[in-house]
Amino acid sequence: MNSSVSEQIAPVPRISLQAFCETPEVAQTVRDAITDRRMERAHVKVHMGGAAAAIEAYRTAATPNVIFLETAASRDDLIIYLETLAEFCDAGTKVVIAGRTNDILLYRELMARGVSEYFVAPFSVLDFVRTISHLYTGSGAGPVGKVIACTGAKGGAGASTLAHNIAWSVARDLEIQTVLVDLDLGFGTAGLDFNQDPPQGIAEALFAPDRVDANLIDRLLSRCSDKLSLLASPATLDRTYDFPETAFDAIIDILRVSTPCIILDLPHLWTGWARRVLLGADEIVLVAAPDLANLRNTKSLLDTMRAARQNDGKPKLVLNNIGVPKRPEIAINDFAKAVDLEPTATIAFEPKLFGTAANNGQMIAEVEPTSKVNETIAELARIVTGRTEVRKAKRNLLDPFISRLGLSKAS
Structure with a gap:
């Protein structure tokens, strides 16, 4: 099934x-x-x-x-x-x-x-x-939180940025209590993107597993808005972050009980714990750019997911940074055919928009709420939370370029 x-x-x-x-x-x-x-x-x-x-x-x-x-x-x-x-x-x-x-x-x-x-x-x-x-x-228990893992097929694909913006949209637009967990312990950017500098974060729980309980996790959360909290990474290199395979189990279990939506920002690495967290999520968002290395890695990841998650739905593939000037790209149709998965969404190359948001510690919706990118992120938020069916609209390969020019299809 x-x-x-x-x-x-x-x-x-x-x-x-x-x-x-x-x-x-x-x-x-x-x-x-x-x-x-x-x-x-x-x-x-x-x-x-x-x-x-x-x-x-x-x-x-x-x-x-x-x-x-x-x-x-x-x-x-x-x-x-x-x-x-x-x-x-x-x-x-x-x-x-x-x-x-x-x-x-x-x-x-x-x-x-x-x-x-x-x-x-x-x-x-x-x-x-x-x-x-x-x-x-079942009996007498509270609702089970949904775990959504976002990962990139290659470093720099944009998975972290997408994870942060999806979390923002789920909390703000869908009004679902959400926790964003930054699992890139050494180099995580969630604190920067939300203009937060919490003194504590997920590392405090990881390095003291015998103390992990609901009260500790609640103290480590940094509030970004009424419905969005952040479990931040230390983003420092004063110690190494080698953990056993089951290191994150207790933290995720506690969040499932207390939070309707948990979004995991996974770094691009392949360790025992990273594999376990990724494959154990309820939904997976895989972000890739349209080049050969991303295509190869996407195919490898999808093959692994299909073998390990035979009773789950397909991952949500997002092709990011479409239409970089002067860069040869693999056509969207060819990419989809090679990995045997249609993209759930495509996002155009928008350096000014993404750069402004990153440098200001803001989300795309705060910088340019009417942008095509923001519409795509909002739709992804609805899809991964089960609030809408995937819309299989006809794809126009000129859409990314039209979006960059600020033109509408009707113009």
Whole structure:
């Protein structure tokens, strides 16, 4: 299953799960689900034999956090299985059942007997992931924040600038509480772009992982507006920033609970933590310029994303700096064909506009709110937050040049 729009499902926490299946098809679906990015923290084992095998297994062994049972048993036999299994279940163990009967009365009876969830087989990978996730985030939990990662295919592609402006648009235009996280620890520019100089930032949490909690993260946030906060990078070189692969997990998990939209400004590097953060995001914005090195890197990144995110929607490709005078460029259609992905947006080369914004510590919307670039950024903000469908307008290759001249198509 590969949805055109990435579904927002919270990552499953570090749990143990044992599945007892009756059919090879369901067992394979569970095995496929284990490879989903949202299940990577869970420790899962798949067994055959259904409910009878589960009962035998737990006569002499402790039960895991979650037991998943596939069964084609009748209602009466299923109740007997559950009563027997209950004799061996540890307190706190959750039981999820996939049956063959779509019966609301059976569902209610199972819920009354302490079953955590019941759904009907066959089911998809995302059905399984969603069900396990909701065991820990559904009942009584707050909304799950959406994580949007912005990265460049090559250094200088403009991913940071785009990330900052998208965050501004999400907060201002869509009125969504947003946190922008600058992950370029040594050279991040978010503080400069928002004219902020916070004394503390994300490094304080990274270098004291045992102290990371919601209160600490809240203290480290710098407020840019009523609905936009910044978790700034130190942007200093007084120490190195080598982190383990899971270094950012706790920070992102805390932000998910408290903030509807989290935008990650990822540096152009390939470490264990950078790969994990990028591939673990709900949405990915990949920014590239129309040259050969960007095309090669874009193809490599997209191949990696497709292999690791088979149950997610396509990344949003943005071709930036279109129409640089006297610079040979790869045509937009040729670039799209080579990477097998149509750009979600193209942005013209506008050195004066972007330069003025950067030097003044302003966003594009503050410098020139009526510009074509600002319209594109606002549309991207709506797309990555799920507020609009992607508009597949006919592309005019002269658009970037027309925009630079300040002319409208109707003129």
